[in-house]
Amino acid sequence: AQSVTQLDSHVSVSEGTPVLLRCNYSSSYSPSLFWYVQHPNKGLQLLLKYTSAATLVKGINGFEAEFKKSETSFHLTKPSAHMSDAAEYFCVVSEGQAGTALIFGKGTTLSVSS
């Protein structure tokens, strides 16, 4: 069975400092991995996705993530946090087969202080 573990429920950073949100996954097959962001009372926005191409994936708003099969990790990073980055972030796994649903991690709340 596939699953994701987000290692931190809450991360706090100062504006302008780097962001690291950690995610480990478990999958029986070659997974597709995603990071989604959710702002308060809003729907979900896709930040980036890994689907067996390049292991370093660049997304929107300066975020990127690196797929490391040996560590079963897919950590999300950003060099410099902005106040608008404060939100809930979800690491998501899919086994990539047609019709396979996305399985969500429990989420990490990112707080950004000025």
Next chain:
Amino acid sequence: GAVVSQHPSWVICKSGTSVKIECRSLDFQATTMFWYRQFPKQSLMLMATSNEGSKATYEQGVEKDKFLINHASLTLSTLTVTSAHPEDSSFYICSARGVGGPRFSVNTIYFGEGSWLTVV
């Protein structure tokens, strides 16, 4: 890009009544749609997978008679919460996997904006 629309965005209903939430893929065809619910400050929990023209597949613990899912066309799936109770109050989100359309990406799942249900 591809868009998934949910309606209504907010709904309040009385306990014991039923409420229907629609999920539409606006510019692409979706043979598969997924329904999630999200409690405040929690993650999304998959409720069911909806396939066009066939019965939905429900996750363990989800009552299929309470949460009726219909996927009648390639662009529309509906979730009906029957005999709603206050504990059904939640944020319901649908998503769709595109298979045809001018502006979609294969292997990308598109999410609706979600529907807040409050049962009083």
